Structures are given as structure tokens and as C-alpha cells.
Amino acid sequence: MRKIAAAAAAVVAGSAVLAVTPPASAATIVVEQVYSRTVYESGDQFSCPEGMVMTGRAHTGDENRPTTYWCSRVLIDGVQVQVHGGDWSSGVRENRSTFTAPLDQVLVGRWHQGDENGLTRYRTAALYWQGRQVRITSPRWSGGVKESSHNVHAGPGEVMTGRSHSGDENGTTKYQFGLVTFTG
Template identity: 60%
Template structure:
């Protein structure tokens, strides 16, 4: 009888261990927390009033912009790559937006999209367009959360760079180069 009792105990332990291992195996590795890093890797200054279409290099996004002077001065763009668990996020750029007059432009990228390019022609009466992109990691869309707007900057004398973990999602500008500019930004996140 004692042998039967011990055999039952071993069977019960084996069943419990099997259930525990199955549950651990079935847990999705994507449900684990991820580490998101941003690396500023590219900067370019352009004569944007000449109608140059600036787009960040492949798989990079806009994280900053600076401008000093009137429309004849250069504008500098700052691009960053996004890494999740040390693997680069894929950036799927779309088409250019319809033009807006720069002196009264107010642009926000669609939900969960980031700005990767800007195209401006002439002075404050010229047109401005933006190029946005969706972000993907391991085939799943990366989300942008906690959208916000920066304080105001004088267009002809400023440098703006998104805080760590944030990307540019929009821009507002009214008036000429002595008027104000605001930037929209959001936090990169991934729901496993």
C-alpha cells in the first residue's frame, strides 16, 4: 500500500510540474518589458527657403530643429534612430502632405505617426509640407503616447530638441521669422 501512495505522490508532483512548465512556455516573450533607446545619429543644415525636400535618412525620425536668421538662413534638422531591445525600429515613410502657408501653419501627424521630413519654399508666404511615418518593431506597430506641445520659440533664433524618448509629431508657426513657433512631440512606447 505504501508503494501505491508514493507512486501517487510522484504522479501528482509530475503533473504539477508539467502544468507549471506549460504555463511558463506559453507566456509570450513580447509581454516582457522592453527597453527603448533613442540615438541621435544624423544632423543636416539646409537652405530650406530654396524648396529643398529634407527627409531623415532611412529608419530615422525627426527629434529636433533649429533656425537662426530670416528665410535666407539655414535650418538644421536632427534625426534619431529608435532601438527596442537593441534592435532598430523600422520607419515606413509616407507621402508629403498637402501644402500649408508657412505664416499660418498648424500641423499634427496622424495618430501614432512621427515626422520624418519637412519641405518649405520661399518666405513666410511660401508653402510648407511634412512627411510622416509609421514605426514598426518585429512586425508590430510602435505607439506614440503622451502627446504634448513645447513652449514657444522665436522662429529666427531658436534650437529645439525633443527630450529623451520623444519624437517630433507636429509644428505650429504663425507670422514671419520674428514670430513664434511651437513643436508637438510624443513618447515612443511599445505594448507587448
């Protein structure tokens, strides 16, 4: 009987030790906007510079007018993440399109050709820190904005993960953003 009680006490003691062990701490994540570029909407292929991801876009007018893209570095505990860019997506017809990056990926490029009946392509990337993939969580869509007159940016700790558009330059555009997440 004493052996059973001693074994039970050891299990309880072992559980207590496990219960007081602190959980893995969350890393400090900073998304720092450091680059912007303005291009013409139709025909210009845009990609963020190496090591950066899309965090904002502004557009004025129709497809012959300028679009500005904002790109950011992502830092975890003060060290920049690696951005592993993929291929361009197949084209989606702009005037009724919704594109979202694959799970745990972000947007790093966009390419539009023609007017609202033309094709739009997106380039996505996965993020890595110290050899481990960074998660993109809590996806949210922005409210709708008029394509021909808007300026939209990700919130704190967020990156761009998708875009939706309907109609011509007077139609509605929405953006999907996700939260950069990493637990060390």
C-alpha cells in the same frame, strides 16, 4: 452541495493563478540621435535618412538662412525599428500653420518654399518592430520660441510629431513631441 463548493473553489483557484501571472513587460526603448544636416530654409526638401525620424530642429534668420534638422534611430530591446515613410502632405501656409502627424506616426521630413506666405509640407512615417506598429503616446507641445533664433530637441524617449508657426521669422514656433511606446 459539495459539487458547487468544489466548482467555486476551482474558479477561485483559477482566478488566483491568473492574478499572479505577471503582466507583459515593457520593452527597453532608446531614441539615439545619430544624424544632423543643415539646409537652406526656402526651397530645400529635407528627409531623414532611411530608418530615422526627426527629433530636433534649429533655425537662424529669415527664409534665406540655414535650418538644421536632427534625426534619430529608435531601438527597442536593442533592435532598430523599421520606419515606413509616407507621402508628403499637402502644403500649409507657413505663417498660420499647425501640422500634426496622424495617430501613431512621426515626422521624417519637411519642405518649405518661399517666405512666410509660402507653403510648408511635411512627410510622416509609421514605426514597426517585429511586425507590430509602435505607438506614439503622451503628445506634448513645446513652449513657443522665436523662429529666427531657436534650437529645440525632443526629450528622452520622444520623437517629433508636429509643428506650429505664426507670423514671419520673428513669429512664434512650437513643436509637438510624442513618447515612443511599445509593450511586448
